[in-house]
Amino acid sequence: MTCAAKTDGRCTQTPQAFVWSGKPLGQARSAPASFYTSQEVFQAEVNQIHLKHWIFIGRTDQVAEPNSYLAVDTVGGPVLLTRDQNGELHAFANYCRHRGAQLVEGCGRRQRLVCPYHAWGFGLDGRLLRAPGMEDVPGFDLDKESLIPIRMAEWAGNVFVNYDDSAPDLMTHLGGFPALFASHKVEDMRWVFGVEIPAACNWKMLLENAMETYHTGIVHARTVGAQTSMTFDGEENWAAIQVQSTMTTAVLDKSAPAPFPQIASLDEQAKKGTYFTLLHPTTQFVFAQDCMWWLAVRPVAPDRSVLSVGGCFPKDYVALPNFQELAQPYFTRWESVAKEDVGILERQQKGVSSVLFKPGLLSSRDDVVHTMGEWIRQRIGTAIYNDPF
Missing domain, CATH: 2.102.10.10 (Rieske [2Fe-2S] iron-sulphur domain)
Known part of the structure; x- marks a missing residue:
């Protein structure tokens, strides 16, 4: 995808129900167990992906x-x-x-x-x-x-490093990513929250989970609840879905108006919901109508990762005298939902470690999961992954 249609530098791409690539729906399956358990695969990912791409x-x-x-x-x-x-x-x-x-x-x-x-x-x-x-x-x-x-390198106040001096520059890596979220004016936001959560699971599980709403009504039944989403075409190095809701998804209580108003500059697409994105290889930026937060994953071992969660608000909101009180529901949501995800993914890690594990068929709501797996498979150069999942 390229954001061919732009208004004031903003991408006007319209999402659709799901975007599929690789093996067609009904044939595509989840990745084999070794994708999440093998030291050989993990080391190939470190050498061919993590040390060659931009890290937030x-x-x-x-x-x-x-x-x-x-x-x-x-x-x-x-x-x-x-x-x-x-x-x-x-x-x-x-x-x-x-x-x-x-x-x-x-x-x-x-x-x-x-x-x-x-x-x-x-x-x-x-x-x-x-x-x-x-x-x-x-x-x-x-x-x-x-x-x-x-x-x-920096984009809109977000800082990245790269261990490969020959890798393309950051803006080339981002492609049309900044244009899609330009109306949020992330460069004018301020960091206000951060927490690190150890996770006894493979790094890819954290990001796969973050890019599908199939699980939300089950794992998050008592917090965010069931969600529906639309998928953007994306580009080589990023993917995005939008959870459809005119109210921010960054708080748990939907019975009252959100503590903060919508960002005044939002374009019409941004007003329709929250963008959940995957910026390969290890970062999810989430753009809600009133804030931005991220999940940044650090791989440690095939079955161990660290999840960093951070959050930002427009600087005008941060300057309010009662900002901390107003923002507390957001902090609670960011940390509690992340811990719910880690809990289920640690159970998934145990499951795929079974000698009897066989990859299961994917659903249409796993489209970005499938895309992410293909992106990694094509880059790690491990013979076992010559064939698409």
């Missing part, structure tokens, strides 16, 4: 002030996002150049980053400023021992 690590406003930092774990190791004293944004490998100790955890502000092992000190621009005990080392040069930079 957070928002620029999480490091809004000079001399601020944010430490993030990725499949390629710990990353440090900083804003130096001049206001410039950087991404570095989060380890000391001496013997590799992780420099910092969490987030904060400080003039310099001091290694907790041997007290080497680095500026927020990555320069080595001080290396006590190295004065007698012949040829030691502070300027040659700076932190290792990581390729970084």
Whole structure:
């Protein structure tokens, strides 16, 4: 899909009941067990996908002030996002150049980053400023021992890193993705919420689950309840569905008006529901009528992942004196629903580990699940996946 029809730079693509590719409905099946359990497959995914594509690590406003930092774990190791004293944004490998100790955890502000092992000190621009005990080392040069930079790019306040310097740039990877959600004005939003949830399941399960509404009336019967969705054509590196509801899906109580109004700039399609998206390989951005949140998945092992959930609101909402009180129902929904999903996916992980597991037929509501599996199969180069599912 290309957003050929645009208004003021906005995509006017219309979703449909479902979009199918690969084997036709009635023949397509879920992936084989090894797709979720094999160390060989997992390592191929790390090498051929995760270390070659853009990884979402957070928002620029999480490091809004000079001399601020944010430490993030990725499949390629710990990353440090900083804003130096001049206001410039950087991404570095989060380890000391001496013997590799992780420099910092969490987030904060400080003039310099001091290694907790041997007290080497680095500026927020990555320069080595001080290396006590190295004065007698012949040829030691502070300027040659700076932190290792990581390729970084930004879209609408969202920051990504890439371990492959030869990979296409971020905007090429995104394609028409930004245009579809332009009316939400994500660049004017502010980060307000974050939580990390360990998950004893394969990373793909978390994202497959996030891109179908088949399960919502069952797994989330007491929270979000049953949902219906429409599917966009998408492009090579992203997919999107829209849950049809004129009211935000970001709160659980539908008996009262939402705490916040709809974003004033929304186009007509955006007013019809909430966009649930998959930005390959590991990020879901959700664009509701009044906010944006994300699920970012970090693969750890074939049967272990970490799910990071974060949320943003328009800056005008965040400035309200009673913002925290108004936003609490959103925070509750984001965390509680994510934990419900993790619970069922941990049971799925146990199920596919059975020596008797056989892939089941997919439903029409599994269309993005099928598309995602094909996207991965085509890239990991493992012979067992030469044939479509």
